[in-house]
Amino acid sequence: MVIRRRRRALPVAALALVLAAATGCTGASDSPAESAGTPSVSGAAPTSGAPAVPGAPATPVARVCAHPAAGPAKAPAGAVTVDPAVVGDLAAKTESSPSGTTFWLRPGTHRLGPGPYDQVVPKKGNRYLGAPGAVLDGRKTNQYAFGGTAVDVTISHLTVQRFIAPNNEGVVNHDMADGWVIEHATIQDNSGAGLMAGARQRVSASCLRGNGQYGMNAYKTGDSIRGLVVEGSEIVGNNTDDWERRQPGCGCTAGIKFWAVDGADIRGNWVHDNRGAGLWADTNNNDFRIEGNVLESNDGAALIYETSYNAVVRNNTIRRNNWVEGRAESAGDDFPYATVYVSEAGGEPRVPARTDKIEIYRNLLENNWNGITLWENADRFCNSPANTSTDYCTLLVKDTSRCARPAIADAPLYADCRWKTQRVDIHDNRFVLDTSVLRCAEKCGRMAVLANDGTSPDWSPYRGRRVAEAVTHRQGNRWHDNVYLGPWSFVAGEQGRTLGSGQWQGAPYRQDAGSTFTARAGG
Numbered sequence: 001m002v003i004r005r006r007r008r009a010l011p012v013a014a015l016a017l018v019l020a021a022a023t024g025c026t027g028a029s030d031s032p033a034e035s036a037g038t039p040s041v042s043g044a045a046p047t048s049g050a051p052a053v054p055g056a057p058a059t060p061v062a063r064v065c066a067h068p069a070a071g072p073a074k075a076p077a078g079a080v081t082v083d084p085a086v087v088g089d090l091a092a093k094t095e096s097s098p099s100g101t102t103f104w105l106r107p108g109t110h111r112l113g114p115g116p117y118d119q120v121v122p123k124k125g126n127r128y129l130g131a132p133g134a135v136l137d138g139r140k141t142n143q144y145a146f147g148g149t150a151v152d153v154t155i156s157h158l159t160v161q162r163f164i165a166p167n168n169e170g171v172v173n174h175d176m177a178d179g180w181v182i183e184h185a186t187i188q189d190n191s192g193a194g195l196m197a198g199a200r201q202r203v204s205a206s207c208l209r210g211n212g213q214y215g216m217n218a219y220k221t222g223d224s225i226r227g228l229v230v231e232g233s234e235i236v237g238n239n240t241d242d243w244e245r246r247q248p249g250c251g252c253t254a255g256i257k258f259w260a261v262d263g264a265d266i267r268g269n270w271v272h273d274n275r276g277a278g279l280w281a282d283t284n285n286n287d288f289r290i291e292g293n294v295l296e297s298n299d300g301a302a303l304i305y306e307t308s309y310n311a312v313v314r315n316n317t318i319r320r321n322n323w324v325e326g327r328a329e330s331a332g333d334d335f336p337y338a339t340v341y342v343s344e345a346g347g348e349p350r351v352p353a354r355t356d357k358i359e360i361y362r363n364l365l366e367n368n369w370n371g372i373t374l375w376e377n378a379d380r381f382c383n384s385p386a387n388t389s390t391d392y393c394t395l396l397v398k399d400t401s402r403c404a405r406p407a408i409a410d411a412p413l414y415a416d417c418r419w420k421t422q423r424v425d426i427h428d429n430r431f432v433l434d435t436s437v438l439r440c441a442e443k444c445g446r447m448a449v450l451a452n453d454g455t456s457p458d459w460s461p462y463r464g465r466r467v468a469e470a471v472t473h474r475q476g477n478r479w480h481d482n483v484y485l486g487p488w489s490f491v492a493g494e495q496g497r498t499l500g501s502g503q504w505q506g507a508p509y510r511q512d513a514g515s516t517f518t519a520r521a522g523g
Helices: 013-023 032-036 089-096 323-330 466-474 501-505
Strands: 080-082 102-105 108-111 127-130 134-137 154-156 159-161 170-172 181-183 186-188 193-196 202-204 207-209 214-218 225-231 234-236 254-258 261-267 270-272 279-282 286-291 294-296 303-306 309-314 317-319 340-343 358-361 364-366 372-376 424-427 430-432 446-451 478-480 483-485 489-493 516-518
Touching: 080 089, 089 102, 170 214, 186 193, 207 214, 214 225, 214 234, 234 254, 254 261, 261 279, 303 309, 372 466, 446 466, 466 489, 489 501
Parallel strands: 080 102, 102 127, 108 134, 127 154, 134 159, 154 181, 159 186, 170 193, 181 202, 186 207, 193 214, 202 225, 207 234, 214 254, 225 261, 234 270, 254 279, 261 286, 270 294, 279 303, 286 309, 294 317, 303 340, 309 358, 317 364, 340 372, 358 424, 364 430, 372 446, 424 478, 430 483, 446 489, 483 516
Antiparallel strands: none
């Protein structure tokens, strides 16, 4: 499968430090590990210290990778015991046992057969439980650990490592079967994605660490994924193979990438130190709740919500993101590269969900390269060359070929053939920029709502300033009742139009009613 994306290629992340030095935008001396803080006695990841707004909860999350929960020390009653001394024992016993069997993997390193396609193919309702110290090791030989289409499979208390799935493919649930439960698992040091996803999949209290491309690639061939839960997990250090360098502009990296997921709850996770974005929802996702997470020290944006619909982003702690990509990209132009990036995405009442807008509230955003950018590419719509999600159209127009002249110039296709950044409500957040932590003279500390001038194709009905005027003034995008600490500035309508807080609050923009601004947050 090929996952395609977005508006522009990213510069090579490896050049970030050189570019930062050239622009004079260097941060404090904290390493990524130091910025993550020191765990408490309970093993929880550090919190921001203060909630986003008075009375809001702080945001602790489990430090899963450093403190994995131990599996059962003895085989449960009726379970089939798997011997690590016997190569291929797990796959063989799975094949010879009926559906619904529980397998207990004894302590030690378990291996599959020597072929690249040797893998475990579960049957419906199978459960795989690891004893303390149980590891399934692909030895950089096997491509996949668990595949097949069986539903309702559980993998628990097991480490799965060193498999070599190809780009855009995954090691666990390789074939995107439905109803899988991944709990108290460690999936690490694999190529490709550690996990794929199917409908009703639940990932709980697990460690997705150091995988070559994604921690999880939530994509299902030819279908959408309905009802996905990721909770209490740690997603750290993924994209070790640096796919944006290998395939510039591929849009094929993130701690977790979501594609056509309908209904997702992403809560209580620690998403940090990934190369690229932390969480990236790309193309026809809908009905997301992203809440109570700590998103920090990711090289790129903490969250990208792109060409998608209807989401709630609340009670998250979001700090020190986009220091690498933000510095590198800002060296080349003045686009406000964001920490929370809403790109051609918005609320749409005609698409059923638990909300009919994108609501971003009660979050703490602290010492990120920039804040929230609402962007709409005027040239990106169904059937346009700029729509890099090839062959996909909006959820309102399933047939891409309808979005052509002359019909696209009139209602309803004029509105429905494009993903619109609309109905985004940003309120009761706390935005902190401490210049003693993030030392940057310019091109950081910005909020933005903007679009480009429409230029192509020559038959596009969106040429000129139409989209920019709409996204800035007429599509219901609002900031209000926020708290700003530090030297924040604002970009409205187009790149290069930078405003102070008074201009931002005044006519014609009238943003951030009820918000407060304090110019200095730190030393």
